[in-house]
Amino acid sequence: MLSTPKYDTEKAVVVNGIRKTFGSVVALRDISFEVEQGEVLGLLGPNGAGKTTMVDILSTLTRPDRGLAQVAGHDVMSDPAAVRRSIMLTGQHVALDDMLTGRENLIMFGRLQGLKKKAARARAEELLDLFDLVDAAARLVSTYSGGMRRRIDIACGLVVRPQVVFLDEPTTGLDPRSRQSIWDLVGDFRQAGIATLLTTQYLEEADVLSDRIIVIDHGSIIAEGTADELKERTGGTYCEIVPRHVNDLPAMVEALSSLLPGENRAAMTSASDRIAMPAPDGPATLARALARLDTANIELLDIALRRPSLDEVFFALTADSVAPEASNGFPIGSEPVAAAVDGRNGSGGGRHRRDDHASLRVTDLTS
Amino acid sequence: MTVLETARPHPSTSRQWWVLTVRIITPTLRNGEVVTLIAASIMFTVGFYIPLKQMMGALANGMSSYAQYLMPLIALQAIAFASLSAAFRSATDSVLGINRRFKSMPIAPLTPPASRMSASMYRCSIALAVSLVCGHVIGFRFYGGLAHTVGFCVVVLLIGAALSFLGDLIGAATENPEATAPLMLLPQLILGFLSVGVQPVERFPSWIQPFVRNQPASQEVYALRALAGDSTPMAGPVSWSVIGPTLLWVAGFTIVLLPFHVLVASRRR
Numbered sequence: 323m324l325s326t327p328k329y330d331t332e333k334a335v336v337v338n339g340i341r342k343t344f345g346s347v348v349a350l351r352d353i354s355f356e357v358e359q360g361e362v363l364g365l366l367g368p369n370g371a372g373k374t375t376m377v378d379i380l381s382t383l384t385r386p387d388r389g390l391a392q393v394a395g396h397d398v399m400s401d402p403a404a405v406r407r408s409i410m411l412t413g414q415h416v417a418l419d420d421m422l423t424g425r426e427n428l429i430m431f432g433r434l435q436g437l438k439k440k441a442a443r444a445r446a447e448e449l450l451d452l453f454d455l456v457d458a459a460a461r462l463v464s465t466y467s468g469g470m471r472r473r474i475d476i477a478c479g480l481v482v483r484p485q486v487v488f489l490d491e492p493t494t495g496l497d498p499r500s501r502q503s504i505w506d507l508v509g510d511f512r513q514a515g516i517a518t519l520l521t522t523q524y525l526e527e528a529d530v531l532s533d534r535i536i537v538i539d540h541g542s543i544i545a546e547g548t549a550d551e552l553k554e555r556t557g558g559t560y561c562e563i564v565p566r567h568v569n570d571l572p573a574m575v576e577a578l579s580s581l582l583p584g585e586n587r588a589a590m591t592s593a594s595d596r597i598a599m600p601a602p603d604g605p606a607t608l609a610r611a612l613a614r615l616d617t618a619n620i621e622l623l624d625i626a627l628r629r630p631s632l633d634e635v636f637f638a639l640t641a642d643s644v645a646p647e648a649s650n651g652f653p654i655g656s657e658p659v660a661a662a663v664d665g666r667n668g669s670g671g672g673r674h675r676r677d678d679h680a681s682l683r684v685t686d687l688t689s
Numbered sequence: 690m691t692v693l694e695t696a697r698p699h700p701s702t703s704r705q706w707w708v709l710t711v712r713i714i715t716p717t718l719r720n721g722e723v724v725t726l727i728a729a730s731i732m733f734t735v736g737f738y739i740p741l742k743q744m745m746g747a748l749a750n751g752m753s754s755y756a757q758y759l760m761p762l763i764a765l766q767a768i769a770f771a772s773l774s775a776a777f778r779s780a781t782d783s784v785l786g787i788n789r790r791f792k793s794m795p796i797a798p799l800t801p802p803a804s805r806m807s808a809s810m811y812r813c814s815i816a817l818a819v820s821l822v823c824g825h826v827i828g829f830r831f832y833g834g835l836a837h838t839v840g841f842c843v844v845v846l847l848i849g850a851a852l853s854f855l856g857d858l859i860g861a862a863t864e865n866p867e868a869t870a871p872l873m874l875l876p877q878l879i880l881g882f883l884s885v886g887v888q889p890v891e892r893f894p895s896w897i898q899p900f901v902r903n904q905p906a907s908q909e910v911y912a913l914r915a916l917a918g919d920s921t922p923m924a925g926p927v928s929w930s931v932i933g934p935t936l937l938w939v940a941g942f943t944i945v946l947l948p949f950h951v952l953v954a955s956r957r958r
Binding site: 381382383403406407409411413415416417418419420421422426430433434435436 | 699700701704705708709712715716720781785786787789790791792793794795796
């Protein structure tokens with residue numbers, strides 16, 4: 323059993339030893355983390371990692387099997403009502419009344435939160451203005467575009483000031499402009515001293531928005547740190563070079579010489595159709611490689627800088643614990659896995675690598 | 690920071706109930722729901738009365754007019770149709786995920802379903818009122834005095850509440866607004882036509898008479914006919930043996946539905 327609960331009103335969120343199972347499926351196992359006031363914590367993980375279950379527990383929609391969860395100083399189990407008064411939840415799917423207008427939705431949520439009619443109206447106008455929805459205010463929400471729906475959805479959560487905000491994949495399916503406006507909003511939350519727990523599948527998003535990232539997979543925390551720290555662990559940026567003629571590969575290895583570390587060289591096989599090497603200096607490394615290959619008169623099909631994708635971060639982080647059999651010969655930035663996949667599918671391209679990794683997690687838990 | 694300047698007041702349950710009820714009523718006034726309700730009540734009156742009047746008029750069980758005989762069924766069909774909207778609404782809410790959102794807000798768990806029920810009663814009241822006007826036009830009158838007239842309306846609304854309760858459950862369980870209509874309409878039509886609302890039980894083939902006599906729609910028709918009264922004594926007496934079965938059906942129906950409601954509400958989404 324856990325020790326006596328520690329009620330820390332200084333922290334926005336305290337999670338300690340949370341476990342949740344659905345039937346025989348373990349959705350969360352022994353999760354612990356904290357969110358400071360005004361901090362943005364990114365909960366990064368693939369579909370089915372347990373992110374939404376974690377948000378559901380913190381917003382009192384689901385009860386944990388064991389462990390402690392505390393939001394704004396209130397226990398989610400013993401005082402869910404107080405938690406609900408302190409939070410704002412935006413789920414993966416927009417949850418509004420489609421048959422009402424944007425303005426009517428805002429007024430309704432304002433009144434549900436206890437605002438008087440007049441105050442609710444005034445607040446609705448303010449939010450319409452802030453979220454750039456004045457022109458659409460009198461239209462039914464069912465006629466809104468995806469980005470507008472997401473904005474009004476979040477606006478409805480802000481009719482009164484929350485202490486802790488949960489954004490569950492807030493930008494999934496949004497166009498870049500709408501995504502940017504959501505991102506700006508998270509910055510506003512931080513400025514206002516509001517703690518934000520953000521779940522996302524996108525490393526980029528977690529990178530841009532979060533002060534700290536927790537990587538979660540199969541219901542367990544597999545890494546924690548800043549975006550830079552995490553990327554460091556996955557090998558950082560690398561350079562991918564594809565020759566026009568596969569036969570040029572040995573000559574390329576020679577030309578690149580010192581740029582290509584021994585381990586990457588060793589990772590190459592007869593099936594390889596490209597070279598991947600670390601690019602610690604980013605574009606400068608690429609430029610150097612290009613110059614050397616040019617001097618050696620090698621014709622290239624493609625050369626590009628690649629940052630580790632979320633899949634690769636996951637793969638690197640979970641390689642030891644979750645999928646050891648698949649991790650063989652996959653230091654990030656080397657090619658054997660890609661080459662093998664390419665060979666199997668009979669067509670080139672690094673995209674296969676993503677697909678391959680994605681398939682490793684198909685057996686995941688709940689969403 | 691203008692985004693977040695409003696402080697948190699304490700919401701009251703009764704106001705939340707009202708706001709959530711208005712939420713459901715507001716769109717009915719502009720999306721054609723009320724118009725459809727009114728049209729349906731008129732259609733049930735016209736559709737039953739005009740074709741059947743000549744054929745059945747002489748056989749109205751000795752009552753003063755076929756309108757007097759038919760009125761209970763018209764009211765029941767109108768109210769059953771009104772409860773269709775309850776199913777549609779609850780399915781829509783489930784799909785939209787707005788119920789989930791309410792659960793994460795400081796709203797008592799029973800407030801949203803209670804507001805859906807009160808909105809259903811609003812629809813049922815419209816259906817009842819329109820069908821009574823239609824009945825009046827074709828010649829139906831109340832003969833039983835104020836108490837029985839009120840009783841007639843209360844029984845119709847109770848039945849409407851039970852059917853809406855069913856509709857709410859079907860909507861929440863299927864989470865598919867389109868699928869709710871056939872699920873609700875089919876039993877309504879079968880029970881409506883195979884009831885004593887259109888013709889006396891003796892006119893049905895003998896093998897089906899036990900079903901026709903005892904199925905809930907017929908029991909309800911008997912009760913409503915008695916409460917409405919007639920200038921002849923053929924409407925039947927207002928007694929527990931006539932009214933009781935209907936009240937028991939409504940109560941039993943509601944009690945049976947309750948655990949299913951709890952089941953659907955607690956289902957993980």
